Amino acid sequence: MPNPETAPAKASNFLRQIIEADLASGALQGRHFAGQPGDAAALAQAPLDAARIRTRFPPEPNGYLHIGHAKSICLNFGLAGDYGGVCHLRLDDTNPEKESQEYVDAIRDAVRWLGFDWVSAGVSHEYFASDYFDFMWRAACALIEAGLAYVDEQSAEDMRRNRGSLTEPGVPSPWRDRPAAESLQRFREMREGLHAEGSMVLRARIDMASPNLNLRDPALYRIRFAHHHRTGDRWCIYPMYTFAHPIEDALERITHSLCTLEFEDQRPFYDWLLEHLAALGLLERPLPRQYEFARLNLASLITSKRKLAQLVAEGRVKGWDDPRLPTIAGLRRRGYTPGALRLFAERIGVSKSDSWIDYSVLEGALRDDLDPQAPRAMAVLDPVPLVLDNWDEVIGAGRLEACQAPVHPHQPERGQRDFQLGPRVWIERSDFEFEPPKGFFRLYPGGRVRLKYGYVVECTGAERASDGSVLEVHARIVPDTRSGTPGAAAVKVKGVISWVGAADGLAAEVRLYDRLFLADQPDAGGADFLQALNPDSLRVVQAWVEPSVAAAAPGTSFQFERHGYFVTDSRDHVGGRLVFNRTTGLRDGR
Known part of the structure; x- marks a missing residue:
């Protein structure tokens, strides 16, 4: 259990102020706990509760948890940890038609993946509403x-x-x-x-x-x-849930029952029920208190379990862990990290006022978490061949040039990654123009660029198909310009492009995920949210990636230089098949 005296300072909010006031006033003292939930009779001879506070995370096992639940998980487990308390995982299974063991298992997995646990001092505090029937x-x-x-x-x-x-x-x-x-x-x-x-x-x-x-x-x-x-x-x-919920809190000796604002009007019944059951001798005082905070409203997402279930059932997405969904399973498969979701929850804070948060705030937390840890790699997502026509003359027939780049540009201790430059490489189709617009500093006839970590090359032209599309681009190496050599700086160029060698590049399937809905509030005012579905929320491309990613396990994140953050797919990246999901792009201007 974390020591509240040495825990790092956290941004204050009204819930922290309530807890701190309760602890300072002694309002939470004198509570008994028998090591497990109990009624007044069971607690009569129980010792004093060693936990300074008790909170709970009480999802119904009728679907997979989503980003809104992640906020609640971080809040309830985080507050318990910060104040020397215990947070219970409670499965509110009072609606049998919609609940299943699959959802129970998914909830457990999501909480643990986020970095929290309901075991304290060797005691599991996982409970079910059905325990109390x-x-x-x-x-x-x-x-x-x-x-x-x-x-x-x-x-x-x-x-x-x-x-x-x-x-x-x-x-x-x-x-x-x-x-x-x-x-x-x-x-x-x-x-x-x-x-x-x-x-x-x-x-x-x-x-x-x-x-x-x-x-x-x-x-x-x-x-x-x-x-x-x-x-x-x-x-x-x-x-009914409104009957079960306060009873569960009381039996578990919850001190601070944290709910979203839609339960504010239910608080008088919560208090009415507990007061009468205590007066009847069934529950021990002090009784839990309910406090409400604003739910998470994240633009361009749907978080209704019913609507998420509809998307899954109708095949509009590919399961509860589809990377386009805001479920924790989907975010995880998309490449979101536990640290990113915890950072997001900390940044948005807790308030009593409903507001909408732009999706970019979530993406910003993700980038800040991934940037210092994700290894770098080069990838070409829309490939066209670049032929270096004077390779044999400058480098030698049949030879390849060994190139190196840092695994992470700011962490030299992580070493280097190796790949080969040869007479044919893959480049992005958008890196060539026959007639370049103003400010275009990549390849065009007569234009020079540096192949990143390699040579400066000068474009000599390109071959077109009958429909006008580019079949392959041609260029010549500028001698003595290899990166890292004394002559590299002698030739100045404004453009640098990424590439993957044809000799050792690996074919990969890359899934380019975008937002599932085109509207910021897809179901606002009772609108049919299905009408706001983005038809281009998934685009699959055949790409080339550098060999350093070959041994990456499922769920490994990379920053593909220039493109953004990608993750090896947790389901399909197996058996030598390379499958990457786009997590998010780079910051604007990078």
Whole structure:
């Protein structure tokens, strides 16, 4: 557990101020923890909690985590670590139809990949909402017996209509004042599977005239004849999230329950429920407190799990780890690093106000993380041959020139990379023009450039196909101009181009990913987000890369000089097949 006294200073925010005030005032002292979640009876003889604070990351296992979850992971685990606390990983599996073990495994993998863990002092703090189904049943029965809940047999349509509006109070259910014993019997029948789905629900009995619609007798339990991935068919009633969530927090002794702003209106019910369950002797004080922060809104992305699932199901992307998706799995395959996502989360900070963040902020964090660590390499993505016609005369027939370049220009200790220059090399098609525009300093008839790490060459022309496209470019080596030799500086040129030797270059598939949506807010105002899909979000090219990348393992990042950052594909870069995904370009002006 990190020592909060020696931890580096972090930028302050309102959540840090709340935690620091709670620690300073002693408001969190006197909490008991039995080493595992427990109710008031279990905690009666438990020792004091050794954790100064407890937070939790509580995703529902109904899809893969996305960039918004990454912010929450960094926030909850980060705050716990900074203040000598513990963060729990909790899987909120209260909706069996949409949840699966696949998603549980993906969530675990994403949290660990980001650099966090839920094991503290040898104790695992991974929990499931389904761990607490027995207690939730008991809590619901206690509420019924206390006159604080009842079984409602209105239709779903009647419940919606009678809920009222922001300007009109709700209409009490005709079942609202039924005797507690009758509601308790009905609730037992619900559990025994004697009633159909939708025929009745358990509701809290609060205030149908409350200005907060969430306090107008919210539903606590509904009937669902669905197989649960952990509890099987033991239950056919399942708690609503708004009922389960505060109970889970209390049983786990969470001190600061951090939610996004859409849960702000739910906080009064959160407090109502916990206060009544504590008064009934089921939960121990002090009770958790909920605090809300602004969710992550990143331009040009969709983060709704439902909509992401639709993209996957309809084949508009290739799985949850498609590099165009904002899922953590997709970002990872795209070449994003844990350090980049943590840096991004730190830079955007935490606030109470919703705002939109430009995608360039995420890309900037990625570049800042990759720049000092990614090895360099040369690649040609749109290749055309460059023939050096005087090679035999200047260098010698059948000879190749060994060239070297640093693995990293600012880290000489990482050594050199080796490749061969010969009479034929691959260059970018855009590096040649028959009639160059003003300011074009690359190859054109009579123009000179330096082949990076090699010789200065002078273009003599090019061969065209019948459609006018360039088949191959021709040039002559300018003698005594090889990089690193005394004569290299004698001939001045304005252009330097990258290349890959035909003798030792490697063929590679390069996937050029772009943003999946053309609009900054693809689903704004209820718009059909599918209409904003970018038809050019993926372009696959056959490229040539230098031999230094041959042994790279899947998931290895490189900076392809001039082009940007690329990563070996984690799925398809196997068995001698070279597949690179474009992660992001270089900064403007580089």
